Amino acid sequence: MLKIAIQAKGRLNEDCVGLLGDSGITISGGGRKLMSRAHGFPMEVLYLRDDDIPMAVAMGVADIGIVGLNEIEEKKTDVDISMPLGFGVCRLSLAVPKNADYTGLDWFDGKRIATSYPHILTEFLKSNNIHAGINEIAGSVELAPAIGLSDAIFDIVSSGGTLVQNGLVEVETVLQSEAVLICNKNLDSDKLDELEHLKFRFGSIIGSRGMKYVLMNIPQASIAKALEVLPSMKSPTLLPLAAEGWYSLHTVIAEAELWDKIEQLKAVGAEDILVLQLENIIK
Numbered sequence: 076m077l078k079i080a081i082q083a084k085g086r087l088n089e090d091c092v093g094l095l096g097d098s099g100i101t102i103s104g105g106g107r108k109l110m111s112r113a114h115g116f117p118m119e120v121l122y123l124r125d126d127d128i129p130m131a132v133a134m135g136v137a138d139i140g141i142v143g144l145n146e147i148e149e150k151k152t153d154v155d156i157s158m159p160l161g162f163g164v165c166r167l168s169l170a171v172p173k174n175a176d177y178t179g180l181d182w183f184d185g186k187r188i189a190t191s192y193p194h195i196l197t198e199f200l201k202s203n204n205i206h207a208g209i210n211e212i213a214g215s216v217e218l219a220p221a222i223g224l225s226d227a228i229f230d231i232v233s234s235g236g237t238l239v240q241n242g243l244v245e246v247e248t249v250l251q252s253e254a255v256l257i258c259n260k261n262l263d264s265d266k267l268d269e270l271e272h273l274k275f276r277f278g279s280i281i282g283s284r285g286m287k288y289v290l291m292n293i294p295q296a297s298i299a300k301a302l303e304v305l306p307s308m309k310s311p312t313l314l315p316l317a318a319e320g321w322y323s324l325h326t327v328i329a330e331a332e333l334w335d336k337i338e339q340l341k342a343v344g345a346e347d348i349l350v351l352q353l354e355n356i357i358k
């Protein structure tokens with residue numbers, strides 16, 4: 076039976092539990108226990124701090140885990156990355172005080188940079204031939220320049236709000252990160268098989284996120300024009316209506332382009348357009 080390590084509490088916990096839940100896998104007890112049994116899939120869930128998940132998976136304490144790519148890159152743990160999961164999206168960036176006369180990477184030469192990600196930063200500085208001091212601190216990195224602990228910071232940025240609040244500006248992005256599914260490198264064939272089943276469920280859920288199922292009535296004469304507008308997995312479904320010369324057209328549209336497409340479809344003659352929540356795309 077697979078054992079999955081997820082963050083006990085923190086930013087990734089809710090999305091992990093959400094992804095499992097959408098995949099038909101519920102867990103009882105939540106983060107209050109160290110371990111619990113999943114329902115809907117033969118799996119045990121281990122709740123850990125995110126920092127400990129890469130090592131736990133590398134050592135086989137857990138077979139698989141969900142953690143930010145930033146943690147994997149920092150710890151250089153020997154695990155396989157199975158799939159990106161589309162949540163926990165952030166970046167690791169260098170930021171300087173907003174009044175600094177930043178001219179380019181050379182600015183960092185001889186400066187001190189505070190971070191919780193010393194290994195990623197060391198590699199980046201080395202590959203760019205920059206000689207800067209690194210102050211490793213565990214938390215509240217963004218406060219370091221204001222209290223004189225460093226000249227700049229290297230930290231996780233998501234909306235950028237924290238940098239603005241602390242009078243800092245992002246000047247270089249070093250790593251794009253998101254939550255990833257990781258696995259131990261020596262899983263036996265039974266566990267690899269179970270992992271494939273799990274990845275299939277995750278893939279269906281992730282692929283359907285942000286997609287809408289759209290139905291509309293359309294006169295036969297407009298179908299060719301509508302098909303030019305529509306993206307679709309293969310080709311949209313067309314069903315004849317009882318009314319002569321009319322069809323019901325069904326398709327899937329990404330949320331980001333939904334209103335654009337709807338306007339174009341209306342312009343070519345589509346009517347009675349229904350937009351439905353899409354739960355799952357199983358390919």
Ligand code: PRT
Pocket residue numbers: 082083084085086087123124125126142143144145146163164165230231232233234235236237238252253254
């Ligand atoms: O207790 P535990 O050790 O498990 O958790 P933690 O406190 O170490 O980590 P946690 O829960 O804060 O973050 C877990 C993971 O979420 C990180 O490793 C990233 O992969 C991911 N993630 C996504 C983020 C953010 N977005 C994020 N915005 N992690 C941290 N932040 C912090 C960042 O450090 C900074 O202080 O949010 C602030 C910046 O946010 P913005 O939106 O103001 O730019």
Ligand code: ZN
Pocket residue numbers: 124125126
């Ligand atoms: Zn942590």
